[in-house]
Amino acid sequence: MSFRKVVRQSKFRHVFGQPVKTEQCYDDIRVSRVTWDSTFCAVNPSFVAIIVEASGGGAFLVLPLHKTGRIDKSYPTVCGHTGPVLDIDWCPHNDHVIASGSEDCTVMVWQIPENGLSQPLTEPVVVLEGHSKRVGIVTWHPTARNVLLSAGCDNVVLIWNVGTAEELYRLEGLHPDLIYSVSWSRDGSRFCTACKDKSVRVIDPRRGTVVAEKERAHEGARPMRAIFLADGKIFTTGFSRMSERQLALWDTENLEEPMGLQELDSSNGALLPFYDPDTNVVYVCGKGDSSIRYFEITEEPPYIHFLNTFTSKEPQRGMGWMPKRGLDVSKCEIARFYKLHERKCEPIIMTVPRKSDLFQDDLYPDTAGPEAAMEAEEWVAGRTAGPVLVSLRQAYVAVPHRGPICVGGQGA
Template identity: 35%
Template structure:
C-alpha cells in the first residue's frame, strides 16, 4: 500500500440473546397499557406481522440460463438498481447478464447480450450516482467500470469504460461511498482496503492493519468512516481522512467461515453476522464508538452453511437477513436498548434462492403499505418480493406506530450529502 496523499479523496427457530442493559433512549413510544403488557411479555416489534409476498408472474424475468452459482462468499451474487439487475453467468470470460426491470417476461432461448470481463468475476455493484455504471472486480486484481447504454444492452460489451489497477491479488468486494460521487472502496486478498477516485481514475488511499482475509466492508451512513470484519475475528473502524490505520478495533465472530457487517441505528452501532465456534449463525451488535468493549448483544439464529447477508432499512430500523442457498429471510426490528432485536415474521419459500437484493425505496408501492421491495434470484428466474405491513392509516401512506411513516421518495445520496462528509478534493 502506498501512503495516503495529502488532501486525497475519499416466524423462526428459537433464538438465544445475551445483552447488557443500555441507557440509550428507545426509538419508539408506547401507551401505558402497552407498557404494562410489555413488562410481562417484553417489547414487540411494530413490524412483527410483516408479510413477504412474491409478486405476480407477469412481473418476473424468466428463462434465465447459465447462472453462475459459485460466486465468492464475499459477493452477494446479484446486484440491482431501480432500472436493472445484474447476474453472473457460468460462461467463460467472466460474463455478466444485465436485465432490464422494465421488460419482465421470458428471455429468448438464444443467449442474451452480456458484459465480458475476460476474467472470473469476484464482485460487482451499481454506482448509486450513475445508474448506467457498473463496477466489476475480477480475479486478476483489476476493477473494471462498465457503462450500460440507456436502453440496455443490445450487444455484448468487450471494452470497459475504465480499468483500475493497484491491488496485487484477487479482490473480495466493492462498495460505493454513500454520499460522495465517484468514490469506491475495495478489499483484496492482499489484505488492504483501497479507496479510489473514479473521476481521476486512480487510487487515493490504502488502509492497512488487516492480518487475515477481509470478509466484508461497509461505509458509515455519513461516509466519514469505514468498517471491516476479517477472518482473524476482528472488527475494525477506519477514519480514512485521518489515518490509514484503524482508529478502533474489537472482537467479532469466532468462526472463520465468513461474516458480513452493516452500520445501523444512524451509525451508532455495527451489526455483524457470522458464525460461532460451533458453526452456528449469529448476529453481533456492537457500539461503533467502543468496539474494544465487545458486543452489546449476541443473537443465535440457526445452523446453516451460508453467511447471512444483512440489508438494513434506516427508515424503519428493520434488518433483513438471508444467505445464498437459503429458503428463508429473517426479519428483525433493531432498537437501541435491550433486548436490541425484536423478531418479526420471516419470509419463506419452497425452494432456495441463489441471491436476494433489495431495491431503492422509490420502488415500493406505499398504497399497499409496502416498506421494502427485493428481487429474489432463482436458478432460472428473477422474482420481485414485496414486504408489507397489514395495517394502514386512512390515506394509504402513513403507517400507525411506525417511525414517521413511509415517504414515497427517499432522498438521493446527493440530496443527503454534506460538504463536511466529502473528501477534500471533491468539495465545491
C-alpha cells in the same frame, strides 16, 4: 435471559413477504456458480444486474426492471472481464453506472445505455488496476460522487476517484487475512470490515487508521459480515464456536461486549444482512437457505427484536436489494428483494398491511436520494456529509378503490 413474552408494539410486526407472480420473474438465467459469498445481484430503480456463468471470462446481465419473463440465451451481457465477476454494485448517484470486481484483479466501471443493452458491452468507462489478487468486494461511497472502494484477496483496500481513475487511498497492512465484507458508515467518513482473522474493524480511510477493533467478534471459523447502522452502531453476522449462526449488535464506542447477541440455527450458509436506515429493520438472508428473517433494531434492550421470517421452497443463490426510492409506496411496500435461484431471479415484496388510502409518513421518512452530497475532491479535503434526502410523497399514487388493497389494520 428472561423469556417473559412481552409483545412489543411495532408497526413492522406484521410485515409479510410475497413472491411476485411467475410472469414477473426473470427466467432462464444461468446464475454464476463461483464459490464466493457476495450477493451476485444488484438492483436500482432502473435495472437488475446479475452475475452469470460465462465461458472464458466474466460477465453479468443487466436487465431493465420491466424486462421480466424468459430471458433469451443470446441476450447481451457486460463482458469485459477476463476472469469471473465476483461482485457488482450500482452507483448510488447514477442509475446507469455500475462497478464490477473480478478474479482478473481489476475493477471496471460501466455506463449502461438508457434502455439497457442491445449488444454485448465490452468497453468499460474506466479500468482500475491496483490489486495483485482477485477483487471480491466493490462498494460505492454513499455520499461523495465518484468515490469507489475495492477490496481484494491481497488483503488491501483501495479507494478510487472514478472520475480521474486515480487511486486516492491504499490501505495496506490493516488486514492480516481475507476481507469478508466492507460497509460504509451513513456519511461515508468511516467504514467497517469483517476479516477472516475474526476481527471487526472500524477504519478511517482518510487517515488510513483503524479507529476501533473487536477481536473474535464471532468465535466460529466461517465467514462473518459487518454492516454500519445509521446511528453508528455495527450489526454483525457470523458463527459461534459450535457453528451456530449468530447476529450481534455492537457499540463502536465500546466493543468489549456486544449490546445484543442472538443465536439463530446451525445451518452453514453465510448470512447476508441488508439494512434499511429509514425503518431500522435488518433483513438477514442465508446463502443456500430458503428464508429471509427480519429484525427491528431499537434503542432499548434487547436492541435486536425478531419480527418475522419469510420462507419459500427454493434456496437462494444470492440476493439483490432495492433502494427505498425504487419501491411502490402506494402499496405500503417497505422492502423488495431479488432472490436468485439456479435459473431465475424472483422479486419478493415486503409489505406493511394497512388499509388507509393516504401516504404513510411513518413508513416513509425522507430517504437517501440519487444526488451526491459532495464531490470526490471535497471528501478527500476532509469534508463529511450525510446523504441528500428526498421525500417519497411525490412517488405516491392514490389507488382507485377496488376494495381493501392490504389486510390488517392501520398501524398494525
